[in-house]
Amino acid sequence: MQLLMFYILGFGAVVSALxxxxxxxxxxxxxxxxxxxxxxxxxxxxxxxxxxAVLQILVYAGAVMVLxxxxxxxxxxxxxxxxxxxxxxxxxxxxxxGVGMVFVIAASLAKVRGALPAGGELYPFGTTKAVGxxxxxxxxxxxxxxxxxxxxxxxxxxxxxxxxxxxxxx
Amino acid sequence: MVTLNSYLTLSAVLFSIGAVGVFTxxxxxxxxxxxxxxxNAVNLTFIAFSRYLNDLGGHVFVFMIMTVAAAEAAVGLAIxxxxxxxxxxxxVDEINLSKG
Numbered sequence: 001m002q003l004l005m006f007y008i009l010g011f012g013a014v015v016s017a018l019x020x021x022x023x024x025x026x027x028x029x030x031x032x033x034x035x036x037x038x039x040x041x042x043x044x045x046x047x048x049x050x051x052x053a054v055l056q057i058l059v060y061a062g063a064v065m066v067l068x069x070x071x072x073x074x075x076x077x078x079x080x081x082x083x084x085x086x087x088x089x090x091x092x093x094x095x096x097x098g099v100g101m102v103f104v105i106a107a108s109l110a111k112v113r114g115a116l117p118a119g120g121e122l123y124p125f126g127t128t129k130a131v132g133x134x135x136x137x138x139x140x141x142x143x144x145x146x147x148x149x150x151x152x153x154x155x156x157x158x159x160x161x162x163x164x165x166x167x168x169x170x
Numbered sequence: 171m172v173t174l175n176s177y178l179t180l181s182a183v184l185f186s187i188g189a190v191g192v193f194t195x196x197x198x199x200x201x202x203x204x205x206x207x208x209x210n211a212v213n214l215t216f217i218a219f220s221r222y223l224n225d226l227g228g229h230v231f232v233f234m235i236m237t238v239a240a241a242e243a244a245v246g247l248a249i250x251x252x253x254x255x256x257x258x259x260x261x262v263d264e265i266n267l268s269k270g
Contacts, residue, residue: 006172010180017184017207021191026199033203036184040210043180046172047221052213052232059236064206064243071247072199075254125221131229139230146237153241160248163255 005046013039026072030065037061049126177218185211198250198260202243209239 016035023029037060044053124130135143184207191204213232220228254260 003172006176010176013180014183014187017187020200020207021187021194021204023200024197026197029200029203033207036207037210040214043177043214044217047177047217049217049220049229049232052217052229055233055236056210056213059240060206060210064240067243067247068199068203071251075251075260077197077199077254077260125224126226126229130226131233134226135230135233142230142234146234149237149241153244157244157248160245161251 002046005042009039009042009046012036013043026077027069030068030072033068034061034065037065047126051126051128051131174218174222178215181211181214181218184208184214196261196263198253198262198265201262202246202250206239206243209235 013036016032016039020029020032020036023032037056041053041056041061044050044056188204188207188211191207192201195201195204213235216228216232216235220226250260253265257265259265
């Protein structure tokens, strides 16, 4: 069962990655990347990394890809190809989301344990509690540095993306 | 039983596909997506080794990689927007500002 899930998710990830790199339209490429990320989230569940799987969907498939789609649609790039209708994009979005959720739920229902020939089974492996306690004790300094990095990124993005004041004046 | 090798192979395949995309695509946005794909492949390696060694350190590293990827996406997309405003294109062949 576990092997079957690995092959299904791995095949899905590879196929959607291939679709990503062969696509000419940025929106289609973004949808393929979202499918890849959902497949990878399922693989993380197979590897007992539950927190990382959820973060993958929330941060990557959610926040980062919405940012990508936002910029794609804001720039409205015409690559010598007709624009897709809004309903088509919505249909793709919903279908990819649905397929991804089916993968994730199926993987979590597959009664997976000990995905690899590892030693002893750490019971709370990869849960929010285990990772969180590690993050706030042993890796506290890197965690704080990451927050500083995010702050710097916010400031940098705002400064880069805003127009010059002289341009903004009418 | 899925072995560590299977995960490493899959990760390598995904990383290679992402690298091919970076080199073949000429659209700056799709190149960014391919870089995200490569980062994801590395994450899969970290998680697989973390499971193999029964050590949660890999999860913390994945957390950090996700932070860096989010920061990179924000700054990179801001750069692309500023570039598009000046040059009206995101095709990297037509953007040669640093050319001597």
